[in-house]
Amino acid sequence: MSDIMDVAPITDVPAIADDQLLVIADQAEKRIEAVKKIKSLVFRVTNFHDWIDQQGKPYLWASGAEKIARLFGISWRIDEPVFESLEGGHYSYTYKGYFTLGGVTIEAVGARSSKDGFFKKYGKETNGERKELPPSEIDKTDVKKAAYTNLIGNGITRLLGIRNLTWEELKEAGITKEKATTVDYGSSKEQRTGCISDAQRKRFYAIAKKAGWSDDEIKDYLKTIGVESSKDIPTDKYEDACKWAETRQRQPGEDD
């Protein structure tokens, strides 16, 4: 064995020439200026309705993404979404899209899961305590649409180099976190609050019919809780309604 080690020849790395450095610096400066300009346009074209607060960071809402896409003339194409079943009956949707501007195309992904607190639905226990409803009660369309919106927001902000905006930056444009959080959540929130879902309504009706309640009896019961139709049963009265539906006493003369 030889004591002499093989040493790989060192290749001289040429130093960056001064004029190249200037070009790089110039390009970097131009890039910073361009991002500044883009940010300024993004702030001017959007308002507080177009942003929501997500874990302390501003998140571009669909309306804002649309405004920005229109102003800059962004193009995109989107693949079919991928549906994935998760544990506990949960699921997720993932979209992949390709966004183009100025001859540059980037790839972006948008995903949402039914596990997200945003989609959770609640009923009430018999003791009046709030109870989370199972994932089957979450509207798949809401999750899918949110994944799509997430993709558009991600794609546009990535393409324009404005992914990590802060509330401080937006504040300068008059868009504050306080105002933004008051945004109307659209149909998702609307469906989370208030009346039972169609699936719950069907379940209630199926239980009642199985127990032998007649349509007229069901109608009479609904009146006692202040509604005319099962579609209008408030979420907080759903469990009570199901209990009522289950517990029909056998009437005199009825078969077992």
Next chain:
Amino acid sequence: MIVERVIDNKARGIKQWPVRSNRASSLGHPCTRYLVFERTKWNEKVLHGPSLQMIFDLGNDIEDRVLRDLHDAGFEIFEQQRSFEWKEYDITGHIDAKLQIGQTIYPLEIKSMSPFVFEKINTVQDMLNHKYHYVRSYPSQMTLYLLMDNKEAGFFILKNKSTGAMKEIEVNLDYELGEKLLKKAETINRHVEAGTLPDPIEWDDNVCSECGYLHICNPVRTGTEVDIVDDEELLELLIKRESLQVYAKEFEEIDGILKEKLEGRDKLLIGDYYITGSWRKTTRYEVPKDIKDQYKTEAQYWVRKIAKVTDQKRIAA
């Protein structure tokens, strides 16, 4: 707190019902793919929000108001919300009402609209050329009612939601449009039966961005890219133009009033202003259309629109 409760209540009332037929009110929609989704994927549609629901509710209230006004003015109103069905084409619909004028009974559709839209619509052609696709759909809806009810003409009553002003637009049966709509219904029915979808339309911000099926349609968006120009001189001119715009409008208004008030009056002294005027003769050539057409040539000119980036409605894709 009060309004929030009303909004919540509105939101609870928003439901999606199964769509089993081609609705006359929708067949004028510019995207056939949307119309097929309406029949086959209605349960995947993203529902509209309470704000839009409030507009719909207001429209219904206004419709009742207009019908009462027509009735109070002595018109006979018939068959309110009468349903129509054309089984051969799977088309259904319901007309707001029918109205008798003389011995003739006309289908009647009431449309309430913003002052801006109201001012712009005076003919069926204005509807067909309108930038909002739902306004472009109005004549299609009426055409289908006319065909299904075997009538030659119907009326739109337009109502300005701000001033309460009304205007009527008579619609004569357009067989060509009717034929197009029936062909469209046949195309939709074929796709529904075969479980297929037509191709998406070319991306249209006014149609696609608001579409409840956007997340399952996945249309390709082709935007016209913006050119960010650094030109101080142009920017200065644009700023100056904007600052003068308000005066230009006021000048035109005042000049118009003066023109009217001073017509035919010569040699006036008003304060420091000395005003003269005279009639001028001009020669006009009333050329018959067929002769005029012989000398027709086509030229092009550039139409420019200047909008602020904050004025989203005026920024096109």
